[in-house]
Amino acid sequence: MFTKVELQKGVNLYIRKTEQFKTITMSIKWVAELDEKQAAYRAVLSNVLQDSNADYPKQSDLRKALDELYGTVFYMDAGKRGNSHIVSLNMECVNDEYLSTSGVFDEAMKMIRTIIFNPNFQDGTFDESIVNREKRTVIERIRSIYDDKGRYAHKRMLELMRPNDPASMSSSGTEKDVESITSATLLDTYKRMLDEDEIDIYVVGDIQETELAEKMKSMFGFTARDVTRKQYVQPATEVSETRQVFERQDMKQGKLQVGYSTPVSFFHPDYPKMQVTNGVLGGFAHSKLFMNVREKESMAYTVNSAYAAYYGIVYVMAGIDADLEEKAVKLIGEQIDAMQNGNITDLELDQTVALLTNSIRSAFDSARGQIEVYDQYKQLDEEFTADKWIAEWKAVSIEDVRQMASQIRLELIYLLSGREA
Amino acid sequence: MEKITFDNLQETLFHEKLDNGLNVYILPKRGFSKTYVTFTTKYGSIDRTFIPRGKKEFVTVPDGIAHFLEHKMFDKKEGDVFQKFGVLGASANAFTSFTRTSYLFSTTDNLYENTKVLLDFVQEPYFTEEKVEKEKGIIAQEITMYDDNPDWQNYFGTIQSLYKEYPVNIDIAGTVDTIQEITAEHLYECYETFYHPSNMTVFVIGAVDPDEMMNFIRDDQNSKDFSEPEEIRRKYPEEPLEASRKKTVLEMDVQRPKFNFGMKCSRTVMEGDEMLRQDLAVNLLLDILFGRTSEFYTKAYNDHLIDETYHYDFIFEKGYGFAMVESDTEKPSELEAAVRTTLKSLAENWTITEDDLNRARKRRIGQFMRSLNSIEFISNQFTQYNFNDMNLFDVVPTLENIQVAHLQDAFKTISNEDSHTVMTIIPGSKED
Numbered sequence: 001m002f003t004k005v006e007l008q009k010g011v012n013l014y015i016r017k018t019e020q021f022k023t024i025t026m027s028i029k030w031v032a033e034l035d036e037k038q039a040a041y042r043a044v045l046s047n048v049l050q051d052s053n054a055d056y057p058k059q060s061d062l063r064k065a066l067d068e069l070y071g072t073v074f075y076m077d078a079g080k081r082g083n084s085h086i087v088s089l090n091m092e093c094v095n096d097e098y099l100s101t102s103g104v105f106d107e108a109m110k111m112i113r114t115i116i117f118n119p120n121f122q123d124g125t126f127d128e129s130i131v132n133r134e135k136r137t138v139i140e141r142i143r144s145i146y147d148d149k150g151r152y153a154h155k156r157m158l159e160l161m162r163p164n165d166p167a168s169m170s171s172s173g174t175e176k177d178v179e180s181i182t183s184a185t186l187l188d189t190y191k192r193m194l195d196e197d198e199i200d201i202y203v204v205g206d207i208q209e210t211e212l213a214e215k216m217k218s219m220f221g222f223t224a225r226d227v228t229r230k231q232y233v234q235p236a237t238e239v240s241e242t243r244q245v246f247e248r249q250d251m252k253q254g255k256l257q258v259g260y261s262t263p264v265s266f267f268h269p270d271y272p273k274m275q276v277t278n279g280v281l282g283g284f285a286h287s288k289l290f291m292n293v294r295e296k297e298s299m300a301y302t303v304n305s306a307y308a309a310y311y312g313i314v315y316v317m318a319g320i321d322a323d324l325e326e327k328a329v330k331l332i333g334e335q336i337d338a339m340q341n342g343n344i345t346d347l348e349l350d351q352t353v354a355l356l357t358n359s360i361r362s363a364f365d366s367a368r369g370q371i372e373v374y375d376q377y378k379q380l381d382e383e384f385t386a387d388k389w390i391a392e393w394k395a396v397s398i399e400d401v402r403q404m405a406s407q408i409r410l411e412l413i414y415l416l417s418g419r420e421a
Numbered sequence: 422m423e424k425i426t427f428d429n430l431q432e433t434l435f436h437e438k439l440d441n442g443l444n445v446y447i448l449p450k451r452g453f454s455k456t457y458v459t460f461t462t463k464y465g466s467i468d469r470t471f472i473p474r475g476k477k478e479f480v481t482v483p484d485g486i487a488h489f490l491e492h493k494m495f496d497k498k499e500g501d502v503f504q505k506f507g508v509l510g511a512s513a514n515a516f517t518s519f520t521r522t523s524y525l526f527s528t529t530d531n532l533y534e535n536t537k538v539l540l541d542f543v544q545e546p547y548f549t550e551e552k553v554e555k556e557k558g559i560i561a562q563e564i565t566m567y568d569d570n571p572d573w574q575n576y577f578g579t580i581q582s583l584y585k586e587y588p589v590n591i592d593i594a595g596t597v598d599t600i601q602e603i604t605a606e607h608l609y610e611c612y613e614t615f616y617h618p619s620n621m622t623v624f625v626i627g628a629v630d631p632d633e634m635m636n637f638i639r640d641d642q643n644s645k646d647f648s649e650p651e652e653i654r655r656k657y658p659e660e661p662l663e664a665s666r667k668k669t670v671l672e673m674d675v676q677r678p679k680f681n682f683g684m685k686c687s688r689t690v691m692e693g694d695e696m697l698r699q700d701l702a703v704n705l706l707l708d709i710l711f712g713r714t715s716e717f718y719t720k721a722y723n724d725h726l727i728d729e730t731y732h733y734d735f736i737f738e739k740g741y742g743f744a745m746v747e748s749d750t751e752k753p754s755e756l757e758a759a760v761r762t763t764l765k766s767l768a769e770n771w772t773i774t775e776d777d778l779n780r781a782r783k784r785r786i787g788q789f790m791r792s793l794n795s796i797e798f799i800s801n802q803f804t805q806y807n808f809n810d811m812n813l814f815d816v817v818p819t820l821e822n823i824q825v826a827h828l829q830d831a832f833k834t835i836s837n838e839d840s841h842t843v844m845t846i847i848p849g850s851k852e853d
Contacts, residue, residue, distance in 0.1 A: 020452030021794045022430075059722075063713040067780045070787030094790045130551065133723065140677070140728045144749065147675040149569050250674035250850045253565040286507035293500060298558035301566060319566045347508065354510030354530070361529040362455045362512070365627075366794065419850075 001385055002202070002374055005213045007069035009224035011199040013216055015209045016370060022098050022383070023366035024105050024205030026112070028089040029375065030197040034166050039078070039085050040138070040173020041189040044181055046076040046087045047134035048126055049190075053152065054118035055111070065111065070094045070101075072108050072116075080171040081376070082232035082266065082310035087193065089115070092367070095206055105207075113219050119190065126183045126190075128163040138178050142170060150317070153255035153416040160245055161259045161412050165233065167311035198227040200375065204367040231267045234312045239409040246415045254322030254417035258332055260408040268379070270404065272392035278307035278314055279352035279403040280344060281335060286351045288335040289316065297331060299324055314408055329413055339405035344398045352394045358385045367391045422635050430793065434814070435631040436572065439642050442619025446803065447631040450796055454629035456794045457527045458536055460543050461804050463622075464615035465520040466593040467740075472654040474614045479656055481677045485595015485600040488517040489553075489560060490608050494524065494543060495508050496552055502542045511535040519589050520738050523613075523801070532629065533637055540623075540641055546612045548605040558697050561597045568770060571675050577685040578669055579683040579745060582842040585665035586658040589741050618642065619650035622804055628657050657740060662687060664842040672849030679730075680753045682760045685840040686742030687833075692810040697819050700737045700811075701785070702831035703744065705823065707733050708781045709773055710763055711746055717763045726756040731799045744835050753845045761841075768836050773828055789816050 002014035033036065056062035066072045072093040079086050093108045120127055145151050156242060158168040172178070199222060241262060264274040282289035282305030293303045303318040320328050338344075363369035364386060377384040425434045435447040466488065467644055470481045475780045494515070495502045506513040508528075511528035524543050567573045577592060584590040625634055664685055691699065692711050721727045731748035750756045767773070792798045803813040 018452060019682070020450075022790045023794060058719075060714050060716075060719045064780060067714060067784040069783075070790070072786035072787065072793070092791060094787045098790050099786075133725075136725065137728055140749065143676045144730065147571050147679075147749075148676070213503050222469070251569040253562065284507060285503035286501075290503075291501070295496075296561060298555050299562070301559050301563035319562055321562070321565075347504075351504070351507035355507060355512060358455070358512055358527070358529050360508050362527055365453050365455050 001370070004382070005208055006212075007201070007217055007220070008222050010227040011201070011222040011225070013201045013203070013213060014108060014374070015207070016202075016204045017207060017209055018204060019206050020365075021095075021205055021367050023092050023094050023367070024203065024207060025371070026091045026117075027202045027368075027371050028112075029200045030087040031084050031200065032192050032193065032197045034080055034083045034085045034169060036169050037177050038173075038175055038189070039080070039169060039171055040177035041181060041185055042085055042193065043078040043118075043138050043172040044131070044134050044178060045186050046078050047137055048130055048186060049119060050074075050076040051130055052113045052120040054120060055114045057120050068085065069104050070099055071108055072104065074111070074120065078171045080166070080169065083166040084232070085171060092133065097206070104182065109215070109219060116194070117221065124277075125187045128183050129288060131181065131186060135178050135181055137324060138172050139175050140180070141173055142172050145242050148380075149249065149251055149253075149255050150319070153257050153414065154315075154317065156245075156247065156416065157257040157259050157354050157412060157414045158313075160243070160414060161261075161313065162311065166232070167308070167313065195223060196225055196323060202371040202375070204370055231415070232266050232310060233267055234265050234310065237261045237312070237411070239411050240412045242413065244413045246417065248419045249416060251416070251418045254320045254325060254415055256320055256325060256328055257315055257412075257414040258317045258329065258410070259313060259414070260336075261411050261414040262312050262314055262404070262408045264404065267379060271309060272389070273396050273400045273404050274309070275356065276349070276352055276393055276396040277401045278305055279356055280348050280401055281305045281314070281339060282316060284352065284355045286348070286355075288338065288348070289332065292335060293318065293328065293331050299328060299331070302412040325415050325417075333410070336405060336408070336410075339401060342398060342402040344401050346371070346398070347395070349398055349401065353396070356393050357390045362388060422631070425814075427525070429817065430814065432793070432814070435635060437635055437639070439618070439639055441642055441647045442617065442808075443642055444622045445635060445638050446622065446624045447629060447633055447634050448624075448626040448799065449629050450627050453627045453796060455527050455529045455796070456532050456625065456629050457525065457800055458539060459523050459525040459624045459800050459804060460539055461523040461622050461624070462615050462835060463520065463620050463808050464522050464611070465518050465594050466591060467519045467588040467657065468615065468655050469588055469591070470656040471614060473610045474617075479654075480610075482607055483595065484591050484599040485560070485593070486603055486607055486611055487522055488594045488612055489556065489600060489603050491517045491522050491524075492556055492560060493548055493552065493608060494546070496556070497542065497545075497547050502538065505525055505538050505829045506535060506598055509535050509538065511538075513539075517593055519593065519741075521805065523804070527627075530627075532826065536625075536634070536637065537641065540638070543616070544645065546609065548608045550605050553603060553605045553608065556652075557600055557603075560594060564592070564594050564597055564600075567592075567594070571673050571679055571846050573757065574671060575679045575681050575747065575844055578671055578846075579681040579842060579844040580743065582666040582669045582844055583664050583683045583685045583742070583743055583840070584665075585661055587660040587741050587831055588657065590665070594656050601639060614653060617650060620653060622807060624800045624804055626800050638849070660741070662837065662840045666842060669842070669844045671844075671846050673846050674850065675846060675848050677749045677751060678753050678848065679846040680748055680750045680756050681844040682746045682757065683842045683844065684744040684835040685842075686737065686744070686835055687837060689737070689740055689742045689841060692739055694811070694815070694819070696737070696739070696809055697806070697811040698823065698827060699831060699834065700735070701816065701820055701822055702827040703735045703737070703835060705778065705781045705785060706773075706831050707735055707744060707832055709777045710767065712781070714780070717759060721756065721759050724755070726750055726759055738805075742834075757843050764836055767832065773825060775825060778823070778825055778828065782823065785820055788818055789820075
């Protein structure tokens with residue numbers, strides 16, 4: 001679905017020409033191995049690069065220039081996937097065709113070149129005051145998770161299940177590592193990112209493919225780099241016993257997280273079967289959890305399951321009255337038992353495959369969706385298309401789902417609830 | 422069927438008002454594989470005092486009923502409607518706002534079968550006391566979830582501090598107590614009053630053939646019996662100019678304080694072009710005053726008064742409107758002073774120039790073009806505008822005609838200090 005052009009060894013451009021959108025969307029991804037310290041450095045670096053550059057040393061001037069380009073969107077962020085840390089530069093501008101002007105995309109490209117290659121250096125390094133300000137911003141981002149009870153409960157579950165592991169590492173690193181950053185740290189991180197990271201560049205929109213590839217080659221002076229792509233597979237987890245952890249905050253509702261491990265992770269041949277299995281359990285509004293915990297028992301407004309494929313974790317999340325924790329855990333267990341006993345109807349399976357199909361096709365109705373879905377699945381197949389993957393789901397049988405469900409192991413019951421409960 | 426073409430946007434909109442009064446809009450989008458269909462009634466949480474269909478006297482119904490009704494629409498004698506959509510590969514949902522209740526699905530397959538499911542389940546009410554009772558547990562959990570969400574508390578608390586009388590100050594879902602009063606009879610009464618086709622709109626967007634779809638919906642509606650359209654009589658209280666409270670502080674289990682500065686809009690009785698112009702003018706004004714290019718933002722960010730959570734917004738509907746400037750902050754009182762100073766100095770000395778306006782205008786035009794990539798945005802925004810007699814596709818020409826003088830007018834509608842409020846959530850225990 002994307003045309004691939006190797007700009008340099010380890011630097012690839014993926015282009016998708018389409019008239020579907022009124023904008024041109026670009027995403028540049030720097031991929032490196034996930035390391036907690038480096039995550040902190042890279043998170044702050046992406047904020048600092050986003051703030052200003054040599055042409056626009058003040059953030060407000062950069063933002064004014066973007067406004068002049070018809071509100072061209074530009075932001076950077078840091079994320080993780082498996083044991084990779086990914087810094088992304090994202091841009092979206094209106095296609096000239098819809099404007100009473102021309103050259104918006106060209107101007108935006110020039111700006112991006114400056115952002116990457118000509119940072120806002122003072123005496124050969126990053127401005128200390130900007131670095132300090134953005135350190136604070138990232139620390140506040142890390143701390144803010146506490147205020148979002150659902151996210152906090154999820155974070156705690158991962159920390160308890162997989163301590164000191166990519167599964168529980170934050171893509172912004174730790175507060176302590178962020179604190180330790182100096183301009184010199186960032187300069188080193190910047191150089192390594194620019195010279196050593198694997199780089200994927202995506203462009204989606206109504207553009208001429210060859211023209212764009214030539215332009216990118218001449219404008220962006222990325223150097224060749226050695227990149228060895230390793231498939232990350234979570235080490236197998238021995239579950240000897242199920243742990244229960246209850247923690248308290250001042251809150252009314254209970255946030256329940258039930259964590260299971262599965263030997264099937266993203267690169268496993270059974271990955272599509274496990275996706276369907278999660279869908280039958282709790283991915284949708286027809287799924288077992290929704291029908292039995294929410295609709296039949298009226299116990300929850302939110303109850304669903306998710307599959308953290310890279311880390312071999314399936315987890316159930318529910319917002320419940322904390323007094324009903326035991327009952328909820330029992331009901332959730334019964335849904336898993338039912339699946340392990342092959343108690344799955346053709347209807348449930350068909351609905352799940354139909355909705356997985358709908359979700360991947362729908363994701364392709366946005367440029368960002370096309371980029372993110374392809375970027376993930378291309379690790380399995382560079383020739384990935386939605387149709388190919390849908391065929392994989394359609395081939396999944398009830399027996400496959402039963403087998404997948406039989407391999408999952410209950411590892412942790414975590415409840416975050418009010419102090420008086 | 423009327424066909425409306427917007428050459429500059431390369432979009433064509435099809436519209437027909439059916440015999441039963443239902444408005445149907447269809448917008449085909451090239452290259453899209455999904456179709457998004459919404460069925461919306463002009464009925465939300467603020468419609469709590471009205472004359473029920475067939476009656477003569479005003480009644481006031483329990484708070485949270487529009488939202489409760491939305492939940493119960495999915496529960497039929499033969500089972501849950503989600504199951505039907507699931508078999509047909511559609512992802513279905515619904516939402517209730519202050520002014521609207523919307524039922525929707527998106528699908529890449531079985532478009533007509535799914536459309537039929539949507540039209541039928543919304544037009545065939547089925548409520549029993551037993552089912553109503555059972556739903557109370559689920560909705561109580563939904564309400565408690567919002568109780569624990571500091572961002573929602575900060576947002577909604579600000580609205581409550583701004584509005585003394587107007588029912589936007591009542592939580593859309595009601596409270597755990599008010600929903601206990603709801604009966605099946607209430608639901609039927611509200612349904613009969615507000616779900617007549619003449620009070621509703623269908624919007625179809627994405628992969629769709631307009632002629633076929635219009636025929637399909639028309640045939641479906643012609644095959645069903647509806648009573649004659651009647652004018653709906655709603656009653657809303659008068660809202661004073663002043664904010665209900667000047668300052669509200671709420672303690673919650675949070676790490677950092679959350680700040681919100683609310684500005685109640687003084688001019689909201691309008692519709693159509695005039696309303697669209699004021700809506701866009703206030704938005705442009707906020708961009709210039711509080712956007713990332715503003716002096717306010719630069720200083721507040723450098724001085725550590727705001728962080729990544731910072732944002733501002735303007736909500737505007739017939740009858741109410743408010744602007745908000747929000748952020749997590751360690752220094753709520755300094756942030757408050759900075760916002761107040763920004764407003765005050767503009768009131769004393771108008772500094773916004775033609776250049777400022779032109780730049781903000783370009784940004785908004787680009788943002789609008791970008792949002793036309795999203796069929797969900799078009800559908801929801803079009804319907805909201807439509808219920809206020811505005812046309813979404815007039816946004817660009819209206820933006821192009823806005824003058825600095827319009828911004829001055831817009832500023833006057835939100836700059837009165839008496840209409841301002843400050844909401845802060847501070848770390849602490851709710852129980853204390």
